Amino acid sequence: MSQTTDRxxxxxxxxxxxxxxAAETVLAVDDLRxxxxxxxxxxxxxxxxxxxxxxxEVVGVLGPNGAGKTTTIKSIxxxxxxxxxxxxxxxxxxxxxxxxVYQHVGAMLEGARNTYWRLTVRENLRFFxxxxxxxxxxxxxxxxxxxxxxxxxxxxxxxxxxxxxxxKQKVSLAATLARGTDVVFLDEPTLGLDVEASLELRRELRxxxxxxxxxxxxxxxxxxVVEDVCDRVVILSDGRVIADDPVEELVGVFxxxxxxxxxxxxxxxAVRARLVREYRVENVEVLADRTRFxxxxxxxxxxxxxxxxxxxxxxDLLDVDGLEPDLxxxxxxxxxxxxxxxxxxxxxxxxxxxxx
Amino acid sequence: MSTTTDxxxxxxxxxxxxxxxxxxxxxxxxxxxxxxxxxxxxxFGTVLLVFFVLFFGxxxxxxxxxxxxxxxxxxxxxxxxxxxxxxxxLSWGVTREAQWGTLEQLFMSPFGFGPVMVVKxxxxxxxxxxxxxxxxxxxxxxxxxxxxVDPFTVLPVAALAVAPAVGIGFVFGGLAIRxxxxxxxxxxxxxxxxxxxxxxxxxxxxxxWAPLAQGSQLLQTAMTEGVRLWEFPAGDxxxxxxxxxxxxxxxxxxxxxxxxxxxxxxxxxxx
Numbered sequence: 001m002s003q004t005t006d007r008x009x010x011x012x013x014x015x016x017x018x019x020x021x022a023a024e025t026v027l028a029v030d031d032l033r034x035x036x037x038x039x040x041x042x043x044x045x046x047x048x049x050x051x052x053x054x055x056x057e058v059v060g061v062l063g064p065n066g067a068g069k070t071t072t073i074k075s076i077x078x079x080x081x082x083x084x085x086x087x088x089x090x091x092x093x094x095x096x097x098x099x100x101v102y103q104h105v106g107a108m109l110e111g112a113r114n115t116y117w118r119l120t121v122r123e124n125l126r127f128f129x130x131x132x133x134x135x136x137x138x139x140x141x142x143x144x145x146x147x148x149x150x151x152x153x154x155x156x157x158x159x160x161x162x163x164x165x166x167x168k169q170k171v172s173l174a175a176t177l178a179r180g181t182d183v184v185f186l187d188e189p190t191l192g193l194d195v196e197a198s199l200e201l202r203r204e205l206r207x208x209x210x211x212x213x214x215x216x217x218x219x220x221x222x223x224x225v226v227e228d229v230c231d232r233v234v235i236l237s238d239g240r241v242i243a244d245d246p247v248e249e250l251v252g253v254f255x256x257x258x259x260x261x262x263x264x265x266x267x268x269x270a271v272r273a274r275l276v277r278e279y280r281v282e283n284v285e286v287l288a289d290r291t292r293f294x295x296x297x298x299x300x301x302x303x304x305x306x307x308x309x310x311x312x313x314x315x316d317l318l319d320v321d322g323l324e325p326d327l328x329x330x331x332x333x334x335x336x337x338x339x340x341x342x343x344x345x346x347x348x349x350x351x352x353x354x355x356x
Numbered sequence: 357m358s359t360t361t362d363x364x365x366x367x368x369x370x371x372x373x374x375x376x377x378x379x380x381x382x383x384x385x386x387x388x389x390x391x392x393x394x395x396x397x398x399x400f401g402t403v404l405l406v407f408f409v410l411f412f413g414x415x416x417x418x419x420x421x422x423x424x425x426x427x428x429x430x431x432x433x434x435x436x437x438x439x440x441x442x443x444x445x446l447s448w449g450v451t452r453e454a455q456w457g458t459l460e461q462l463f464m465s466p467f468g469f470g471p472v473m474v475v476k477x478x479x480x481x482x483x484x485x486x487x488x489x490x491x492x493x494x495x496x497x498x499x500x501x502x503x504x505v506d507p508f509t510v511l512p513v514a515a516l517a518v519a520p521a522v523g524i525g526f527v528f529g530g531l532a533i534r535x536x537x538x539x540x541x542x543x544x545x546x547x548x549x550x551x552x553x554x555x556x557x558x559x560x561x562x563x564x565w566a567p568l569a570q571g572s573q574l575l576q577t578a579m580t581e582g583v584r585l586w587e588f589p590a591g592d593x594x595x596x597x598x599x600x601x602x603x604x605x606x607x608x609x610x611x612x613x614x615x616x617x618x619x620x621x622x623x624x625x626x627x
Contacts, residue, residue, distance in 0.1 A: 036622065045622075071622060079460055080622045102466040103367045109625070113457030118388055130380035133367040133466045159391075179367075 026104075026215045027053040027076070027183055032085035034068075034075050034239075045071040046082070047239035053232075055182070056213040058205060060226040060247075063236035064335055069219045072236065073185055076217075077107055090182050103133065106181035111191055112168035115175050117161035121152055124160060124171060125178040132179030139178065146174045149204055166197040173201070177208070184208070186218040190225050198222075202229050223328035227251070233327070235334050243334045250330045258323035259303060262292045263315040271313045279306050290318060296333075369466045374475075377467060381479045389483075403437045403491055411499060427503060427580040430495045432553050435572055437491055438484040438514065439521035439549050445480030446473070446525030447542050450532045459533070460625040463615070470612060473529070477522055484518065485511075504582035512585060513578055517571020519600035521549060523607030524567060530614025533624065567603045570595045 034046040046068045053059050063069045074080040076087050078098045087094040090104040108114050115124045125143045126136035136143075147153045150170040155163060160171050169192060176184060189205070190198040206229055208214040220226055226233060227247055235243040243250065266286050267275070275281035275293070279302065284293040297303055307317055367373070389396045410429065414422040422429070450473075453459040463469045496502050524545060531538055555569040564570040574596055577583050585593075618624045 034622075074622065074624075077464065079463065079619060079624050081616065081619045099369065099466050099468050102464050103369065105464065107460070107464060109460055110457030114461060116384070116456070116458065118391065119384065123384070123387065127380050127384055128461065130377045131461065131465045131467075131472070133369045133373045133377070135366070135368070135373075135376060136380065138366070 024055045025052050026055045026090055027217070028086075028088040029072075029076060030086045030088075032072065032075055032087065033083045034071050034080060035083050045239055046075060049085070049236070049239070049241055051234050051241060051244050053183075053215055053217065055215055056209050057232060058209045058216040058218070058230045060230040060233040061217060061219045061236065062223075062226060062233055062331055067236040067335075068239035069236055070187070071239075073107075073109075073187065073217070073219060077105065077185060078102075079109075104182040105185070106132070106176040106179065106183075107185040107187075108172050108176045108189060109185070109187045110172075111188060112165060112172050114172035115160055115168070117168075118159055120157050120159050121147065121163075121171050121174070122156045124175045128175040129179045132181075134179045139180070142180065143174075143178060146177055149207075150174050151200065166193045169193055170197070170201070173204075177214075181214065183215045183217065186216065188220050188222075189218055190220065190222055198225065205229050223326060223331060227327040233331075235331060237335050247327060250334075251327060258294065258296045260292065260294050260319075260321045260323055261306065261310075261317070262290055262319040263310050264290050264318055265315050267291045267310075267315065268313065271309065271315075274309060275306065279309075281306075291315075294323065367466055374467060374471065377465075377472070378475050378478070381475050382482070385479050385483060400487060400490060403487060404494055407433055407491070407495055408498070411495075426499050426501050428576055430492070430499065430501065430503065431576045431579050432572065433495065434488055434492050435514070435517055435568070435575055436549060436553050438488040438518050439553070439568065440546055441484035441487055442477070442481045442518050443521045443525040443528075443545065443549070444542065445483070446477055446522065447528035447532055447545075448539075449476060449480070450529040451536070451539065451542075454533070454536065454625060457625070463624065469615060470608065473526075473611065474608075477525070481515070481518060481522065485514070488514070503579040505579065506582075506584060509578045509583070509585040510575070513571065513575050513596070516596050516600040517568060517575050520567030520571070520603035523603035523605070524549075526604075526607030526611040530611035533611075534614045534618045534621070536623070564595050565599060567599065570599055 029052070030050050032046055032049040033044070035042050035044045037043055049068070049072050051059075061069050061073065071080055075082040075085075076089075076094070078087075078094055078101065087101075089101045092100040092104065094101045116127065119127065122143065125139075125146065129136045129139045129143070144153070147156050150173070152167065152170055152174065155167060160168055163171065169189070173186070173189060176186075186205075190201055193201060202225060205216055205218070209216055209231075216229075218226070218229070230247050232246050233243070233250065234241055266289075267284070272281075272284060275295070276284075279295050279297065281293050281295045284291065295303075295306055297306070303320070307320075310317060368376075410433065411422065411426075414429075450459065453462060462472050465472045467475075492503075492505070528538070528542060528545060531541070549568065552566055552568040553572040555563045555566055555572070557564045557569050557573045564573065570592070574588060574592060577588075578585070615624065
């Protein structure tokens with residue numbers, strides 16, 4: 001498990017403690033379902049997804065490949081017609097008034113491919129502002145600001161096809177924001193960016209949420225990005241929501257329960273088997289005259305039970321360290337559990353309801 | 357509802373905003389024509405080259421036949437080149453937007469996908485008129501046959517004549533959204549348009565209800581015989597308007613159906 005101290009710091013520190021949470025719900029998804037085909041050949045991509053997002057929140061939608069992330073996001077955006085369920089953005093029901101929804105929403109779904117490469121950076125911003133119903137002339141000041149923020153001011157009059165991949169990605173995001181929106185959907189926003197560009201983009205996303213109250217919904221496989229930027233994550237698996245919690249809360253739950261234990265001597269097979277079986281011990285390593293292993297426990301008291309097992313077997317305890325997990329550990333654990341322990345429909349509904 | 361924190365967030369989806377978007381689309385088209393002159397010249401050159409092959413080649417093989425029918429060839433070729441520009445602007449346009457990754461952006465416009473495509477189509481039709489004027493001038497200069505070009509007659513008749521081609525463009529644009537790789541079908545349609553423009557409406561009156569046929573017939577009459585718009589029989593103009601509106605509406609409905617079909621299947625924007 002990686003140490004959280006190695007990770008880049010959140011730009012505004014602990015966002016949840018510095019910002020008063022906005023109460024206005026800007027995106028509400030209720031029992032969203034999408035199936036392809038019919039009868040025995042039917043494939044369910046989204047299976048009763050529900051969540052709400054408030055203004056100025058940054059929410060990560062995570063899930064393994066095939067979990068239904070893209071279909072969920074495209075269904076919310078109307079690019080895929082959902083089989084059932086409802087989506088409301090900024091108080092507008094998507095089923096009743098999709099055009100009304102698009103007055104509030106921008107999306108970057110194709111990364112750097114979102115813009116016209118034969119136009120200049122500024123021409124792209126102007127075109128997409130007009131496409132969104134804005135007056136490109138009136139939005140010039142905003143565009144200048146975006147160009148400055150994304151370090152593109154010097155490239156404003158260059159055609160996009162001459163820019164680097166990272167710059168194209170930034171142009172794409174700037175074009176999404178060019179018309180001014182309440183909610184922005186971003187699919188893999190940092191894909192292909194170098195470390196510096198990725199950090200800049202993360203800072204910009206936080207600033208948009210904190211200073212302009214823009215709601216950001218992003219999907220990414222880069223857990224560092226999600227952990228740095230997001231206030232909350234919605235984890236999908238097999239088209240269902242299996243976790244919907246603040247990042248700090250998700251990581252915090254693990255923080256107090258994961259330990260690295262070092263005991264003297266080599267553990268016998270029987271002791272090792274008992275620890276693995278009863279206490280979810282993993283990563284057992286024998287190091288010369290000592291044994292090291294990681295253990296994730298259901299509650300703090302269980303640590304004493306593990307130490308008791310070692311003591312009974314005649315092993316002295318040399319060291320115990322609390323492990324600080326990152327979001328990737330949480331994600332892997334949550335999705336793994338979802339696959340290992342399929343719940344009944346009722347249990348799943350209860351769990352989802354509880355985490356909202 | 358939304359909190360406006362920036363004047364640039366003011367969204368106007370009324371006529372003024374729509375006009376602004378039309379201006380932005382026309383500007384984009386113009387910028388690209390000027391910025392890539394080699395592409396622009398080769399596009400225009402190809403149209404002329406095909407005509408030169410047709411005219412000089414035909415004159416070498418059958419000089420009398422070409423000489424007798426040169427006016428028809430000029431008008432027919434003019435309408436064909438304009439129809440191709442208008443039609444392919446939609447069908448190839450959708451394919452290219454899907455390849456570029458911008459199709460979904462166009463769909464998510466608060467103006468609606470249909471109106472956005474209509475704006476793009478109007479810009480394409482205007483472009484086709486631009487090329488048409490240039491092509492006509494060169495064709496008349498090269499052949500030495502100067503036709504009647506009364507703008508009050510030629511422009512509305514040509515616009516109504518091209519409208520069914522736009523309708524066909526909408527159909528194939530919709531099919532491109534749903535099925536993506538249908539470029540071979542696009543090319544076949546170009547030959548189909550030749551047949552429709554050359555349809556013998558005088559011999560087979562029912563053919564006037566086919567796309568482009570009546571428009572081609574009336575444009576020939578207007579430009580070769582100097583007949584003015586108001587001198588045409590009302591019935592002929594009625595058929596022209598009915599076919600223009602009918603095929604355009606049918607094409608637009610098919611486009612709308614196909615985009616919804618594509619969204620149901622989850623393939624909008626895929627390529």
